[in-house]
Amino acid sequence: MKVLIINTSECTGGAAIAAGRLMEALNKSGISAEMTVLHKKSNKPYVFSHVSPIRKFMVFAFERLVIWANNLFSRKNLFKVSIANTGIDVTSLPEFQRADIINLHWINQGMLSLDEIKRIIKSGKPTVWTMHDMWECTAICHCAYECNKFTEQCGECQYLRFPRKNDLSHKVFLKKLEIFQNSGIHFVAVSSWLKNQAKKSTLLKGCDISVIPNTLSLSDFTISDKADCRKQYKLAEDKYIILFGAARIDDPIKGFNLLTKSLEYLIMKYPELEDKLHLVLFGNIKDKKLIEQLPINHTYTGTINDTKELSKLYSAADVAVSASYYETFGQTIIEAQACGCLPVSFGNSGQSDIIEHKRNGYLAEYLSVEDLAEGIVWCLKHRNEISDEYLRKTVKDRYDISVVAEKYVNLYKTLNTKENENTVN
Known part of the structure; x- marks a missing residue:
């Protein structure tokens, strides 16, 4: 069985990392898995990109141009929505032709258009679509926050400058509805929360939806000696190290403002x-002035792309905090646990699949900066009562590459069998 994974980027972003890890896991499990992307960074022979730099720019820019024009040339929310009006032709690619199963992942910003998705469906190849955010079950947004218009028919979109009943979101919703109905696509949500959101959507009504989490390579994320790791990063041995990281720290959805308020409350209640306390931050940040507003001493490492180095940073920390408004999964949480670091997070979305409250982390009341602070304190107090090995085992049992790969292989086999039976009949 040959599987083709389709994702916009090979390495950039959480979805790309998850898709790449899945590809590696499938190949290790004996399944032939390849990947086609818009943006390739490595020299891996089973990752393909057939698009010229000019074409990449054109497909990306045209979609943004249409969104920009619909917002009467306002840049606000320009990258919070996608309309999939343009993309590349994948059905004619040799890796598509030789694949038995197609597994879509994050395909926005120029990778696939809705018309190309329709062609993929018409090809008759069994198709799995792994959801890394809410875009598949909404019209144009990647996170709906408190909006529930996707449960009916989108329109009057909060991300558009002039929302109205028949706005851009409603038009895209109707086009997606036409494509998704009776498409035969099997959707995979990376958390129970995301599945529940998807099941509410008019777009995915009647579609098959499973939950399979992201995977983690435990050979990349390991437990290292805390003292040695602190020396490497020049962190004091006698401090409590709090870790906070994301691809982009000041992305509003990551809740940097909530983290700051939580730390302010913490030192007010526990002077x-x-x-x-010492806060360590990793990841990209556009406005570095935000770091200056932090109420405790801190270290900013910048972006860390090497998993071995990131593993050492987790090992150096006592507690890892996720203050996100929403997380479809919670990749940094399982990375922290795999390295013996206790996580604290809000319990409203995908994180609740990972953290068992006060057993392998702390789930705070949603948006309560006070409870987030209490979670940090709880982890610091009980850190020595929860072994590194226990935290790592909770990851191995649920997210190890062999565990997740097996779930995907079983799904692929089921879909392939159904397709063969339909062909015979």
Whole structure:
């Protein structure tokens, strides 16, 4: 069985990392898996990109141009929505032709158009679509926040400058509805929360939806000696190290403002801890002035792309905080646990699949900066009662590459069998 994974990027972004890890896991499990992308970074022979730099720019820019024009040339929310009005032809590619199963992942910003998705469906190849955010079940947004218009028919979109009943979101919704109905696509949500959101959507009504989490290579994320790791990053051995990281720290959805308020509350309620706390930040940030507003001492490492180095940073920390408004999964949480670091997060979305409250982390009341602070304190107090090995085992049992690969292989086999039976009949 040959599987083709389709994702916009090979390496950039959480979905790309998850898709790449799945590809590696499938190949290790004996399944022939290839990947086609718009943006290729490595020299891996089973990752393909057939698009010229000019073409890449054109498909990306044209979609943004249409969104920009519909918002009367306002840049606000320009990258919070996608309309999939342009993309590349994948059905004619040799890797598509030789594949038995097609597995779509994050395909926005110029990878696939809705018309190309329709052609993929018409090819008759069994298709799995792994959802890394809410775009598949909404019209144009990647995160709906509190909006529930996707449960009916989108329109009056909060991300558009002049929302109205028949706005851009409603038009895209109707086109997606036409494509998704009776498409035969099997959707995979990376968390129970995301599946529940998808099941509410008019777009995915009647579609098959499974939950298969993202995977993690435990050979990349390991437990290292805490003292040695702190020396490497020049972190004091006698401090409590709090870790916070994301692809982009100041992405509004990551809740940097909530983290800051939580730390302010923490040192107000527990003043004896102020001099004992040290915050470490990793990831890209556009506005570095935000870091200057932090109420405790801190270190900013910048972006860390090497998983071995990131593993050492987790090992150096006592607690890892996720303050996101929403997480479809919670990749940094399982990375932290795999390295023996206790996580704290809100319990409203995908994180609740990973963290068992006060057993392998702390789930705070949603948007409560006070409870987020209490979660940090709880982890610091109980850190020595929860072994590194136990935290790592919770990851191995649920997210190890062999565990997740097996779930996908079983799904692929089921779909392939159904397709063969339909062909015979």
